[in-house]
Amino acid sequence: MTRPPTDPPGGTPRQVVHPPDRPTPLPPGGTNAVGWTLGLIGDEWNLLILRHAMLGVRRYGEWRQELPISHAVLTRRLHVLTEMGMFERVEYQRKAKRFEYVLTRRGRDLWPVLVAIWGWEAEWVQARPERLPRMAHRTCGRAFLPVLSCAACEKPARAADVTGGFGPSGTWSRSVPAATTRRRSASAEGAGMFPETMALIGNRWSAALLGAAFQGAQRFRDFEQRLGAPPTIISDRLRVFCELGVFTQVPGEDRADWQSYRFTEKGRAFYPVVMTAIDWGQRWFLADEGPALVYTHRDCGQDLRTRLICDQCGGLLQGTEVLVGNSV
Template identity: 80%
Template sequence: MPAGGTNAVGLTLGLIGDEWNLLILRYALLGVRRYGEWRKALPISHAVLTRRLSALTEMGVFERVEYQASARRFEYVLTRRGRDLWPVLLTIWAWESRWVTAHVEQLPRMVHRGCGQEFRPVFGCAACGRAVDPRDVDGGFGPSGSWNRSVPEVTTRRRSSSTEGAGLFPETMALIGNRWSATLLGAAFQGAHRFRDFEQRLGAPPTIISDRLRVFCELGVFAQSPGAERADWLSYHLTEKGRAFYPVIMTAIDWGQRWFRAAEGPALVYTHRECGQDFQVRLSCNQCSALLRGTEVSVEPGA
C-alpha cells in the first residue's frame, strides 16, 4: 500500500461494513462461485451484485476465472486473501447469535469438525494461547495509523435498521455499517468515553456524534452515566454487549494488517499485558479447546 492513503483499518472496515459484501462472502465461503448462484440466493439487483463483485475482485478477495470459453463466462473464486476472511464472518455470527434476537433469516449452526460439537469461538492470544478480554490488551496507532486514515471510505451500501432487524447482520451493520459508527466504536475501545473525546478524535460534526452515541445506547452497546467533572457532562462506557464485539473488530484488523501492509508500517499495534508479547488473534473451540481452522468449521442449517 502506498504511504499516506487510507490504511489497513479503513480499507478493512470499508469492506466488512457493507452488508452486501458480507452476504456475498458468506455464500462464497459455502462454495458459491457463479453470478447466477448469488442472484438466486440473494435479493440483490444486477447492478449492485456486479459492483460488489468487481470491488471485491479489485481488492484481491476474488479472482475472476473463465469457465466457459465459447460464451466467455466467468466465475469468482476466493483467493487466499478471501478465504482468510472466515474468522471475521465467524466472530460476527457468534456475536449476533449471542446478543441479537431478531434476524430475517435464522442463523446457521457452526460445528467444529475436529470434535463434532456445535461450538462458539474463544478469543485469545496467539503468543500464549490464553483467552483474552478487551481490557487485557494495550494498543494504539502504529506508523501508518491515525484517525483520518482509519475512517472507511464512503461507499454505497445497504444499511439495516437497528430496530427492525432488517438483515442477517442487523446490529453488526448498525455498529460498523456507517463510516462514523465504525470509527467511534474504535475510539471507545481505545479509551474514549466523553463527548469531547469522540469529537476531538473523529473530527466529525457534533450532530453525527450525538446520533451515533444515541444509537449505541439504544442498542445496549454503550451505557451513559454522569461525568466525573460535571453531572451534566455525560460519560459513555462499553457494556458487556459492547465489549463482546471486540473479537469482530480485532479479527478484521488482524486480517487487514496481514493483507494490506502500508509502506510506513502497521496502522495499529497491540500488546497482551499478561504475556507481554505483541498481540495477534487466536480463535479456539470452546468445546475441545483446539485451535480453529477455516477448513474445520462446518456450517449447518439452524435448528
C-alpha cells in the same frame, strides 16, 4: 507490477487490481489498513457475497438464487471484490464465455472475521429477519462460540487483556474509509444479513466511534475531539449505540451532569470482530511507515496476533473445521 491503491472499496472506480496472494503496498499518507478493511467489510452486500462464497458458491447465477440482489448490485460487488483480490475470475465455459468467482488466499483468509461476526450476532442479537445457520466445530462435534485468543501464548485476549493504540500509519483521518456513508437497503436487511454488526461498522462514523471507545474514549468531548466529526453526528451515533445496548450512560466522574458512555457486556463482546478485522487488514495492506495499530497482549508481553478457539473444547478453529448446519 501492481500500482499502489488510491481509494478504498466503495468509493470511486479504481484502476488498481490488488494481488490476491501477497499484501497490497499502501502509499505514504493515504488511507491505512484499517480504512481499507472497514471499506470492505462495512458493506453489507460484500459480507453476504463472501459468506456464501465460503459455503461454496462460485457462480453468478448461484448468488442470484441465494440473495435478493439486483443484477447491477451483484455485478458491481463482484467486480470490486475481484479488484480487491478477494476473488479470482476463472473461465469455466469457453463457448459462451462464462466465468466463476473463486476465493483467493486473501479471500479465504477473511473467515475468522465472518465467524467472529456470526458468533456475536448469534449470542447477542435476538431480532433478525432470518435465523443464523448453526455452526459446529468438526473436532469436537459441538455447536460453539468463538473465543479470541493470543497466537503467542494461546490464552484468551479480551479487551481488558490488551494494551496499545495507533502505530506509525495510524491516525483517525487515515483509519476511516473515504467512501460516503452507505444506506442499508431493505433487500439486504431481508437477506439474513447481520443487522447490528452493520449498525456498528457499516457507517464510517460508527466504526470510528467504536474504535475510539475501545481506545478509552468515554465522554462526548473525547469522541468529538478524536474523530473531528460534527456534534450532531456524534450525538446520533451515541444514541444508536445506547439503543442497541452496546453503550450505557453513566454520570461523569467530574460532573454528574456530564454523561459518560461505557461499554456494556454486549459491547465488550464485539471486541473479537474488531480485532480479527484489524489483524486481517494489517496482513493484507502494508504501509511503508509501519502498521496502523499496535497491540500487546498483557499476559505474555507479545504483539497480539489473533486466533479463534472453540469455547467447547478449547481447540484451535480453522476455516475447514467450521461446519454449517441447521439454523439456531
